[in-house]
Amino acid sequence: MPGIGERPKRADGRRNFDALLTAARAAFERDGVGTSLEAIAKDAGVAIGTLYRHFPNRDWLIATLIQGSLLNLTALARELLELDDRLEALRRFVDAAIAHACTFRGLAETLSVSFQDERSPLNEFCHDMHDSSIELLLRAQAAGVVRDDIDGDNLWTMILSSAWLRETSQPGEDRSLVVTRLALDGMTVHPA
Amino acid sequence: MPGIGERPKRADGRRNFDALLTAARAAFERDGVGTSLEAIAKDAGVAIGTLYRHFPNRDWLIATLIQGSLLNLTALARELLELDDRLEALRRFVDAAIAHACTFRGLAETLSVSFQDERSPLNEFCHDMHDSSIELLLRAQAAGVVRDDIDGDNLWTMILSSAWLRETSQPGEDRSLVVTRLALDGMTVHPA
DNA sequence: ACCTGAACACCGTTCAAGT
DNA sequence: ACCTGAACACCGTTCAAGT
Numbered sequence: 401m402p403g404i405g406e407r408p409k410r411a412d413g414r415r416n417f418d419a420l421l422t423a424a425r426a427a428f429e430r431d432g433v434g435t436s437l438e439a440i441a442k443d444a445g446v447a448i449g450t451l452y453r454h455f456p457n458r459d460w461l462i463a464t465l466i467q468g469s470l471l472n473l474t475a476l477a478r479e480l481l482e483l484d485d486r487l488e489a490l491r492r493f494v495d496a497a498i499a500h501a502c503t504f505r506g507l508a509e510t511l512s513v514s515f516q517d518e519r520s521p522l523n524e525f526c527h528d529m530h531d532s533s534i535e536l537l538l539r540a541q542a543a544g545v546v547r548d549d550i551d552g553d554n555l556w557t558m559i560l561s562s563a564w565l566r567e568t569s570q571p572g573e574d575r576s577l578v579v580t581r582l583a584l585d586g587m588t589v590h591p592a
Numbered sequence: 593m594p595g596i597g598e599r600p601k602r603a604d605g606r607r608n609f610d611a612l613l614t615a616a617r618a619a620f621e622r623d624g625v626g627t628s629l630e631a632i633a634k635d636a637g638v639a640i641g642t643l644y645r646h647f648p649n650r651d652w653l654i655a656t657l658i659q660g661s662l663l664n665l666t667a668l669a670r671e672l673l674e675l676d677d678r679l680e681a682l683r684r685f686v687d688a689a690i691a692h693a694c695t696f697r698g699l700a701e702t703l704s705v706s707f708q709d710e711r712s713p714l715n716e717f718c719h720d721m722h723d724s725s726i727e728l729l730l731r732a733q734a735a736g737v738v739r740d741d742i743d744g745d746n747l748w749t750m751i752l753s754s755a756w757l758r759e760t761s762q763p764g765e766d767r768s769l770v771v772t773r774l775a776l777d778g779m780t781v782h783p784a
Numbered sequence: 785a786c787c788t789g790a791a792c793a794c795c796g797t798t799c800a801a802g803t
Numbered sequence: 804a805c806c807t808g809a810a811c812a813c814c815g816t817t818c819a820a821g822t
Contacts, residue, residue, distance in 0.1 A: 509701075509760070512760045513760070516762065550770070553767065554770045554771065557757060557767045557768070557770070557771055558771050558774075560757075560760075561753040561754075561756060561757050561768075561771060562753075564753060564756055565749060565752075565753050568701070568704045568705070568752075570708065575745065575749045576749070576753075578742070578746045578749070579746065579749055579750050579753060579775050581778075582750075582774065582775045582778030582779060583771050583774045583775050583778065585778050586773075586774030586775065586777050586778045587774060
């Protein structure tokens with residue numbers, strides 16, 4: 401089995417691989433990550449066996465689609481480590497992480513499950529996110545701008561629940577905004 | 593179509609109705625609200641048509657099962673209106689509402705959807721919860737112990753996301769605790 | 785009034801047969 | 804190396820036929 405996002409070597413395989421990803425992205429954007437895989441194969445113009453050949457399960461397909469976004473997120477985390485305002489750095493990461501975790505409807509739930517499932521190809525992705533956040537969190541705590549009793553799991557939890565709220569919001573509004581801001585505010589140390 | 597929770601008049605119908613509810617409760621507790629309805633019918637020892645006769649859709653079945661818990665919750669809300677400590681009253685309601693909203697895995701998501709879907713038999717249930725919270729919220733705000741810029745939707749959102757977090761937690765731990773406390777703290781007015 | 789179960793449409797997943 | 808699609812097991816939902 402090849403690595404995630406690795407394209408086949410033969411031209412026909414590569415063509416099908418790309419067509420499947422295009423169809424899957426469209427389907428996930430429209431109907432969420434739970435949508436029919438058979439319909440994706442049909443949209444891509446290939447047999448269902450071809451989908452399973454390239455993507456042995458649903459999580460694998462999701463992982464391939466969000467790989468780029470994850471790389472952007474971890475790159476952002478590295479950049480933010482250079483920012484002087486450590487609270488602002490953490491805030492920006494959290495915002496980006498929430499956006500990433502609700503790329504598709506149902507993704508927050510999927511990430512929540514695969515975070516604890518080592519067999520999922522998304523497991524490593526989750527831990528990359530988690531680890532990126534921890535560096536920024538520790539740096540903010542070292543500067544005394546974030547409460548010491550907050551840990552990485554609290555942050556991860558907060559990011560996922562905000563993403564879930566945003567996913568379940570009606571298009572237009574974003575129900576997560578206020579609750580997210582309150583939780584983040586609660587984590588910060590306010591000067592007396 | 594009878595009302596939610598209304599038991600059939602004929603003895604055989606009543607027996608099947610009860611057996612279905614027992615089987616459904618066990619199945620939902622074990623596997624969440626998305627579990628197979630066919631398996632529930634089989635467990636109850638009736639044909640699938642009998643399940644659909646008594647419960648025309650999945651939400652109807654869920655609604656019948658959580659009806660008692662909802663009545664307890666709204667009764668609690670009325671009692672809490674008498675409590676002098678208006679912040680404590682709101683807190684207790686929120687705790688109970690979160691517990692109610694994660695009776696089964698997947699229920700938070702279901703409630704989130706049916707809150708905006710007037711055709712769902714759960715729609716009225718959601719609004720009962722929502723309305724109960726608003727009275728307590730307004731009372732707390734009138735006493736100056738909760739911020740004025742918080743509204744019922746914010747509270748509802750917070751309750752649902754906490755329930756979702758608790759549902760997705762591993763048994764034993766409760767990931768929602770810290771984030772929920774932070775959000776609630778953020779809503780309250782702290783004396784100078 | 786209530787029950788049964790066949791019927792239909794759909795889906796996930798595997799795998800033997802092909803090129 | 805890759806593709807196809809039949810095959811299997813499963814599910815939601817409806818409805819004609821029964822008692």
